[in-house]
Amino acid sequence: VSADPRARGAVSYSVDASMPGELHAALVRSPIAHGKVRSIDVSGLASDARVLLPQDVADLPAYGCQIADQRVLTDRARFVGDVVAAVVAPTPAAARAAAMSVSITYDELPAIFDVEKAAAEDAPLLHPHLTISANDAAYFGIRPVPETNICHRFRIRHGDVERGFEQAEVVVEGTFRTPSAAHVPMEPHATVARFTDSGRLEVITGTQTPFSMRMELAALFGMAEEDVRIVVPPMGGSFGAKTFTRQEAVVAALARKTGRPVKLVLDRAEEFLTLNRHPAVITVRIGASRTGELLAKSVVCWADTGAYADCGPGVVQKMGFAAPGPYRIPNCWVDAYAVYTNTPPNGAFRGYGQMQSAWASERAMDALAAKLDLSPLELRRRNVIADGDTYATGETMHDTCYRELLERAAAAVDYERDSRGKGIALIMKGMQTPSRAAIAIERDGDVYVVRCATTEMGQGARHALALLAAEQLGCDPSQIRVPDPDTDQVPYDTRTTSSRSTYMMGRALTVACEALLEDGRRGYGAIENVGGLDPDTGQGLASTHWHQAAAAAHLAVDEETGVCELHKLHCAVYAGRVVNRPAAELQTEGSMCMGLGSALFEALALDGGQVTNANLSDYNIPTAVDVATMTYELIERDGASIHGLGETALPPVPPAIGNALASLGLELDELPMTPERVLAARDQRSHSTEAEPPRAEEKVR
Amino acid sequence: VRVSFTLDGARVELEAPEEQTIAEALSHHGHRSVRETCRIGVCGACTILLDGEPVSGCLLLTAQADGRCVTTVEGLSAHDPVIRAFSRAHAFQCGWCTPGMILSVTAMLAEDPDPPRAKAARELGGNLCRCGCYSRILDAVELAAEELRSDAHR
Numbered sequence: 001v002s003a004d005p006r007a008r009g010a011v012s013y014s015v016d017a018s019m020p021g022e023l024h025a026a027l028v029r030s031p032i033a034h035g036k037v038r039s040i041d042v043s044g045l046a047s048d049a050r051v052l053l054p055q056d057v058a059d060l061p062a063y064g065c066q067i068a069d070q071r072v073l074t075d076r077a078r079f080v081g082d083v084v085a086a087v088v089a090p091t092p093a094a095a096r097a098a099a100m101s102v103s104i105t106y107d108e109l110p111a112i113f114d115v116e117k118a119a120a121e122d123a124p125l126l127h128p129h130l131t132i133s134a135n136d137a138a139y140f141g142i143r144p145v146p147e148t149n150i151c152h153r154f155r156i157r158h159g160d161v162e163r164g165f166e167q168a169e170v171v172v173e174g175t176f177r178t179p180s181a182a183h184v185p186m187e188p189h190a191t192v193a194r195f196t197d198s199g200r201l202e203v204i205t206g207t208q209t210p211f212s213m214r215m216e217l218a219a220l221f222g223m224a225e226e227d228v229r230i231v232v233p234p235m236g237g238s239f240g241a242k243t244f245t246r247q248e249a250v251v252a253a254l255a256r257k258t259g260r261p262v263k264l265v266l267d268r269a270e271e272f273l274t275l276n277r278h279p280a281v282i283t284v285r286i287g288a289s290r291t292g293e294l295l296a297k298s299v300v301c302w303a304d305t306g307a308y309a310d311c312g313p314g315v316v317q318k319m320g321f322a323a324p325g326p327y328r329i330p331n332c333w334v335d336a337y338a339v340y341t342n343t344p345p346n347g348a349f350r351g352y353g354q355m356q357s358a359w360a361s362e363r364a365m366d367a368l369a370a371k372l373d374l375s376p377l378e379l380r381r382r383n384v385i386a387d388g389d390t391y392a393t394g395e396t397m398h399d400t401c402y403r404e405l406l407e408r409a410a411a412a413v414d415y416e417r418d419s420r421g422k423g424i425a426l427i428m429k430g431m432q433t434p435s436r437a438a439i440a441i442e443r444d445g446d447v448y449v450v451r452c453a454t455t456e457m458g459q460g461a462r463h464a465l466a467l468l469a470a471e472q473l474g475c476d477p478s479q480i481r482v483p484d485p486d487t488d489q490v491p492y493d494t495r496t497t498s499s500r501s502t503y504m505m506g507r508a509l510t511v512a513c514e515a516l517l518e519d520g521r522r523g524y525g526a527i528e529n530v531g532g533l534d535p536d537t538g539q540g541l542a543s544t545h546w547h548q549a550a551a552a553a554h555l556a557v558d559e560e561t562g563v564c565e566l567h568k569l570h571c572a573v574y575a576g577r578v579v580n581r582p583a584a585e586l587q588t589e590g591s592m593c594m595g596l597g598s599a600l601f602e603a604l605a606l607d608g609g610q611v612t613n614a615n616l617s618d619y620n621i622p623t624a625v626d627v628a629t630m631t632y633e634l635i636e637r638d639g640a641s642i643h644g645l646g647e648t649a650l651p652p653v654p655p656a657i658g659n660a661l662a663s664l665g666l667e668l669d670e671l672p673m674t675p676e677r678v679l680a681a682r683d684q685r686s687h688s689t690e691a692e693p694p695r696a697e698e699k700v701r
Numbered sequence: 702v703r704v705s706f707t708l709d710g711a712r713v714e715l716e717a718p719e720e721q722t723i724a725e726a727l728s729h730h731g732h733r734s735v736r737e738t739c740r741i742g743v744c745g746a747c748t749i750l751l752d753g754e755p756v757s758g759c760l761l762l763t764a765q766a767d768g769r770c771v772t773t774v775e776g777l778s779a780h781d782p783v784i785r786a787f788s789r790a791h792a793f794q795c796g797w798c799t800p801g802m803i804l805s806v807t808a809m810l811a812e813d814p815d816p817p818r819a820k821a822a823r824e825l826g827g828n829l830c831r832c833g834c835y836s837r838i839l840d841a842v843e844l845a846a847e848e849l850r851s852d853a854h855r
Contacts, residue, residue: 004787005796006787006796006799007793007799008775009774009799011796186736186798236736237797268739458793458795459794586832589833592833594833617739621829623822623828624825625819627822627835627836
């Protein structure tokens with residue numbers, strides 16, 4: 001085996017990109033959570049530095065992928081870390097010093113940090129007027145609630161939920177909370193950009209969304225999309241962090257002002273201020289017959305999108321339409337809201353709302369099972385959705401695998417023999433619908449060059465495409481080249497998100513390969529998946545296919561310290577068909593690993609809107625010791641289509657662990673499940689008059 | 702300060718600012734594989750070997766390397782057993798943490814040619830991989846250990 005460039009340290013990421021004559025940028029961020037800029041003093045600026053102020057970009061319109069609520073620089077800070085000014089200097093160190101020399105005063109405004117308080121009618125408004133973005137990421141019918149901080153509300157109205165609850169003999173209700181979390185890509189956000197002599201804007205940046213960004217930057221600078229070029233080197237991780245337009249806008253504005261190429265690499269603390277995961281408060285109510293047949297479910301999701309919407313409306317939409325869960329429920333209502341608060345913006349994060357949704361709903365399922373005196377496994381068996389069933393969106397389910405996933409997860413922890421210390425959870429995750437993908441292939445002698453916008457962040461999608469192309473063209477994978485995406489060179493693709501690329505680009509590739517085989521030299525393929533939901537009723541087609549998984553956890557708790565010891569964590573994931581085995585396994589393992597972090601210890605700490613753990617010492621991520629008890633299986637079926645695997649194994653992990661704790665009488669409703677919370681649940685259990693005394697729970701010495 | 706050290710087998714002399722870290726110095730020197738990431742010695746992405754010992758490049762001043770021997774992954778042979786093991790085990794996704802991992806594993810196997818998996822996992826606690834490739838990284842440790850042992854027997 002020849003050494004992979006990754007094993008030689010020979011990968012060139014965005015941080016390595018440079019343009020001749022570049023200046024280095026640094027950002028000046030607000031130290032307060034909400035306030036109008038009163039004055040900016042730049043008299044201390046070094047002579048070799050230049051500064052960009054809000055008035056320098058006053059001609060540039062507001063932007064944002066779903067709601068146009070951001071400015072390149074803001075004269076009204078809405079979170080601690082909001083970018084008010086920017087500087088350039090000959091070196092990164094000089095730029096950082098120059099940023100420190102800019103002195104800004106503010107007139108403070110009332111700030112709001114709690115999602116439910118922010119949604120109240122009398123809450124101070126972050127954005128008094130909301131304009132829906134013209135970007136193609138705002139495709140699904142965004143419904144801001146005027147005169148509130150709610151920038152989107154999504155509903156499902158399926159059946160008659162009131163009647164369903166009347167019929168129900170057993171009803172449970174609970175409110176479940178999840179905190180914000182950081183993506184922590186090892187490579188920070190990094191961009192270099194310039195305006196060329198002919199007036200084009202060229203941007204080299206790590207992003208999952210080159211065409212959305214091209215559209216946004218073109219609109220921002222009043223240019224034709226053709227005059228904006230986005231080049232995307234491999235990313236040192238992203239997990240949703242590098243989506244839509246982030247630092248690219250201010251870097252381009254600096255390049256415009258200085259007439260020089262400008263490079264910006266965010267520092268580690270800034271990563272925690274750039275984009276995080278939506279905290280959510282979700283109230284679930286489920287009604288069932290005595291025999292455990294689900295009759296009604298209502299879910300209310302409050303998702304905190306931070307100071308700017310970013311793709312928060314999209315996140316709550318998916319959080320909302322997965323809230324019914326993979327079960328037959330004749331009556332189901334969902335109300336999901338994205339709400340502004342004075343905290344760093346939240347957006348796409350591996351799992352895209354499903355983790356929050358599954359944490360609430362799958363914990364509630366186990367509470368229902370307990371009330372029915374039924375095994376959580378049996379309750380799920382009686383209700384799990386299958387091919388031909390109607391989902392809460394009205395769509396007919398197909399290519400489902402839930403029965404098998406459930407049984408495999410249960411078997412992995414020998415759940416039926418003894419369910420103490422064990423928990424299971426099921427999840428469903430939609431794939432971007434509608435969306436488009438296109439790809440071009442050219443033959444040059446023995447080499448085939450594949451041109452597509454699928455970006456590389458470690459997930460191996462482009463290698464998967466090379467394998468698929470080799471199979472269809474009857475050549476060796478080494479004959480396939482897949483250059484870095486460059487919007488000047490590749491056809492339009494919606495984006496590299498929602499675990500869609502191997503499936504969607506793979507289908508476009510099949511068309512392109514057939515065309516090439518016919519033509520001999522060139523082939524082109526484009527496909528589209530069609531669908532979408534009515535935002536007011538949630539009826540329609542949520543996803544052309546569903547990403548499906550089950551997790552099972554087996555653990556013991558040291559009730560003196562509250563520490564959980566995982567004996568086993570297993571995920572069964574429906575792959576349909578595996579294209580690139582190592583990458584499919586790595587994505588599954590990586591998702592489980594991130595899910596474990598979310599389950600047990602990862603949370604952004606905020607105090608008065610200030611992130612207080614913005615470093616890798618205070619914000620812990622999983623290490624090699626955390627994976628020892630993880631196992632997984634990828635389920636394939638003859639003739640099945642490819643199902644994306646980039647995120648599927650993350651969302652079921654926290655509820656499986658939560659349900660394992662619940663099996664010991666330790667009821668947790670908030671993530672992460674820290675030892676402190678486990679001890680509080682222990683105390684709650686011993687104070688509860690209703691709860692039976694715990695049965696012989698396992699204990700670690 | 703004037704500093705001279707051996708970098709991947711070649712002698713290097715340079716003028717370094719007093720507060721400059723070795724990771725910065727190597728990056729200026731074109732050694733991209735040493736990646737300053739957390740800057741507080743937690744993540745291991747800037748790991749170098751200093752006279753064979755793994756050290757966080759973000760916590761070591763360039764001046765402290767004076768007269769010492771610095772190894773990066775760029776100085777290892779393409780046929781290096783640890784590099785080969787990482788490739789064979791597919792022990793990476795984005796590849797950012799991989800050079801630091803490889804150097805930590807190299808040092809670990811020099812100390813203990815056959816570390817139990819749990820011990821290897823503990824010893825790699827100072828190398829973070831956000832892609833979560835840990836179990837394949839531990840597979841790579843086993844593959845490399847096997848190859849190194851069979852090389853030693855030959």
